[in-house]
Amino acid sequence: MAAQDGRVTYPAVASVSDAPLTVRGVTVSYGEKPAVFSVDASFPAKAMSAIIGPNGAGKSTLLKASLGVIPRLSGEVHVFGQPIEQARDRIAYVPQRASVDWDFPTTVVDVVQMGLYRKIGLLRRLSGQMKAWALECLDRVGMADFADRQIGQLSGGQQQRVFLARALAQDADLYLLDEPFAGVDAATERAIIDVLELLKAGGKALVSVHHDLSTVREYFDHVFLINVRRIAEGPVETAFTTENLQATYGGRLAATHLDELSLARGV
Amino acid sequence: MQPFLNALLLQAGYNATLVAVGAALLGFAAGSSGAFLFLRKRALVSDAVAHATLPGVGIAFILMVSLGGEGRSLIGLLLGSAVTAWIGLLLIEWITRRTRLAEDAAIGAVLGVFFGVGIVLLTIIQSMSAGRQAGLEGFLLGSTAGMLFQDAVVIAVGGSLAVLATWLMRRPMTLVAFDSEYAAAMGYDVRRIDLLMMGLVMAVTVIGLKLVGLILIVAMLIIPAVTARFWTERSNRVIWIAGAVGGASGYLGAAFSASAPALPTGPIIVLVAAGIFVLSLLFAPVRGVLAAVIRHRRFQARVHRRQGLLSLAAQHPIREAYTLRLLRRDGLVRADGVPTQTGRAQAAKIARDERRWDVAREVHQDVGLTGRYDGLTPIEDVFTADEIADFDRRLGPPAAVGGA
Numbered sequence: 001m002a003a004q005d006g007r008v009t010y011p012a013v014a015s016v017s018d019a020p021l022t023v024r025g026v027t028v029s030y031g032e033k034p035a036v037f038s039v040d041a042s043f044p045a046k047a048m049s050a051i052i053g054p055n056g057a058g059k060s061t062l063l064k065a066s067l068g069v070i071p072r073l074s075g076e077v078h079v080f081g082q083p084i085e086q087a088r089d090r091i092a093y094v095p096q097r098a099s100v101d102w103d104f105p106t107t108v109v110d111v112v113q114m115g116l117y118r119k120i121g122l123l124r125r126l127s128g129q130m131k132a133w134a135l136e137c138l139d140r141v142g143m144a145d146f147a148d149r150q151i152g153q154l155s156g157g158q159q160q161r162v163f164l165a166r167a168l169a170q171d172a173d174l175y176l177l178d179e180p181f182a183g184v185d186a187a188t189e190r191a192i193i194d195v196l197e198l199l200k201a202g203g204k205a206l207v208s209v210h211h212d213l214s215t216v217r218e219y220f221d222h223v224f225l226i227n228v229r230r231i232a233e234g235p236v237e238t239a240f241t242t243e244n245l246q247a248t249y250g251g252r253l254a255a256t257h258l259d260e261l262s263l264a265r266g267v
Numbered sequence: 268m269q270p271f272l273n274a275l276l277l278q279a280g281y282n283a284t285l286v287a288v289g290a291a292l293l294g295f296a297a298g299s300s301g302a303f304l305f306l307r308k309r310a311l312v313s314d315a316v317a318h319a320t321l322p323g324v325g326i327a328f329i330l331m332v333s334l335g336g337e338g339r340s341l342i343g344l345l346l347g348s349a350v351t352a353w354i355g356l357l358l359i360e361w362i363t364r365r366t367r368l369a370e371d372a373a374i375g376a377v378l379g380v381f382f383g384v385g386i387v388l389l390t391i392i393q394s395m396s397a398g399r400q401a402g403l404e405g406f407l408l409g410s411t412a413g414m415l416f417q418d419a420v421v422i423a424v425g426g427s428l429a430v431l432a433t434w435l436m437r438r439p440m441t442l443v444a445f446d447s448e449y450a451a452a453m454g455y456d457v458r459r460i461d462l463l464m465m466g467l468v469m470a471v472t473v474i475g476l477k478l479v480g481l482i483l484i485v486a487m488l489i490i491p492a493v494t495a496r497f498w499t500e501r502s503n504r505v506i507w508i509a510g511a512v513g514g515a516s517g518y519l520g521a522a523f524s525a526s527a528p529a530l531p532t533g534p535i536i537v538l539v540a541a542g543i544f545v546l547s548l549l550f551a552p553v554r555g556v557l558a559a560v561i562r563h564r565r566f567q568a569r570v571h572r573r574q575g576l577l578s579l580a581a582q583h584p585i586r587e588a589y590t591l592r593l594l595r596r597d598g599l600v601r602a603d604g605v606p607t608q609t610g611r612a613q614a615a616k617i618a619r620d621e622r623r624w625d626v627a628r629e630v631h632q633d634v635g636l637t638g639r640y641d642g643l644t645p646i647e648d649v650f651t652a653d654e655i656a657d658f659d660r661r662l663g664p665p666a667a668v669g670g671a
Contacts, residue, residue, distance in 0.1 A: 104444070106502050114449070118453055
């Protein structure tokens with residue numbers, strides 16, 4: 001499988017398809033140590049995909065590098081068959097909650113409206129229709145009552161829902177989420193997953209960095225296992241296996257964990 | 268007082284009027300374009316940019332003199348200062364991006380080196396025959412003595428352009444200041460927006476050099492924005508409030524300094540801005556220190572009253588003096604510590620609410636609701652009257668409190 005330039009390639013994704021997100025040969029390095037090395041991946045349409053791997057395996061890095069939030073050392077990214085730069089308006093991104101300053105002077109509804117900034121450009125005013133749309137997106141995540149709160153007054157789970165509402169406001173075709181369930185309460189996790197299921201039912205593609213192995217089978221259709229390099233990818237039924245997990249996590253995943261996961265699967 | 272009123276009403280002479288109008292315009296431009304500097308947490312970059320203007324002033328003077336000019340053309344000097352300020356800005360950006368040095372170190376290095384070069388150039392110019400009357404040291408702390416109509420026009424035109432550009436770019440700059448990762452993911456070029464923001468700040472710095480001087484201009488960029496933050500929770504309002512604070516400081520400061528011959532304009536403007544800042548810090552309605560203290564005291568009183576009533580319900584003695592004082596003040600206990608009629612009634616209600624919460628936790632499925640228990644929130648705010656009636660049916664009849 002090693003190509004002539006030494007890069008490991010996989011025939012299944014070697015050609016650019018119309019898949020919602022295709023990543024080829026992406027390498028990201030902080031200093032001289034690659035955090036993500038020559039990764040190929042393809043995420044399917046009308047499905048929820050999880051990027052899974054241990055801490056420091058490059059899950060978030062892969063997502064951010066695909067989006068161009070952090071620079072890629074090499075590699076290309078295609079979205080629905082187009083170079084990503086030409087498909088920006090089809091992508092919505094939900095960053096990690098920790099990435100922003102929550103004391104920033106902005107209200108919940110202001111944050112949701114940020115999802116519309118690209119659409120309205122520099123000069124136009126926000127129309128009444130767009131304001132109503134922003135409120136509708138807030139309502140879909142159950143946060144309409146909080147529209148005028150300063151964002152710092154929200155709990156962690158509520159902040160995550162506002163980020164999701166901002167992504168909804170973009171009305172995109174591909175949703176990229178960075179650990180949307182990290183540090184949120186059970187009610188929020190349920191609310192978020194309900195919204196994501198609805199998006200999927202509406203034909204959207206979703207790719208999420210995920211760290212909780214116990215909910216992978218329940219929430220996702222497709223998995224991508226990464227530990228700096230690509231370990232495996234495919235439908236949950238065939239790719240989310242004990243062998244692949246062992247290969248991804250190595251000694252870091254205790255045998256008992258694997259047993260539990262197998263039990264959950266009914267094997 | 269009279270000279271101050273005259274200055275305030277623009278009756279203190281031609282020069283004073285020019286200075287007051289110029290300072291107000293500069294203050295507005297600096298305040299509003301400085302808002303994003305503050306929101307992006309890059310206030311100190313502007314200090315380095317301001318100090319990096321000095322070598323440009325010197326080089327421009329030397330160039331103009333060596334080309335046979337007089338060397339004092341304001342436009343020429345300001346263009347020169349803009350060039351070195353831009354170089355300083357790019358250097359900071361480059362050092363931060365290409366080396367492992369953090370931005371504060373880059374700021375320190377650029378600020379010191381450029382200012383040092385500037386001072387050396389000024390000293391050389393002092394020794395030139397044409398340089399003695401140049402008055403370039405006025406760019407350090409600002410001077411209003413020789414303010415010309417032309418200088419006011421430079422401030423008015425440059426300031427208006429800076430405010431216009433700030434308004435035009437408010438959405439991308441807000442996005443980058445709040446959540447730069449999201450901005451990048453949406454396809455905004457974060458680096459270019461940052462440079463543009465600093466370019467605006469640089470433009471304001473350059474036009475403010477003559478009036479306020481390069482050492483104090485950073486105060487006019489930052490203090491109004493910080494002040495505005497006390498009055499609003501929305502970033503687009505921060506821009507305009509900061510502009511208003513800056514404009515008012517400029518105008519009042521210029522009037523003050525015009526009313527007494529020995530008062531330097533630039534520093535007085537900064538002191539007026541600082542005065543507005545201190546007032547806001549103390550007295551702003553929500554974020555001010557006083558409001559926070561009052562809020563905290565009220566909250567503390569609520570906690571104590573509640574705990575006191577729970578103690579009454581359980582017939583425990585209340586030992587804390589503050590709690591007793593509160594309950595006495597509200598007529599819930601008598602002077603000797605025995606609960607009054609109202610006190611017993613309220614204690615019974617609160618004790619019953621606690622039991623209702625216990626029932627709610629058992630029977631209610633929605634943890635989002637039962638999770639709202641914090642000892643203080645009234646149960647009526649969380650559950651409907653029907654639900655509470657249901658809890659009561661499960662609880663049985665209410666019990667009396669305090670041996671009544």
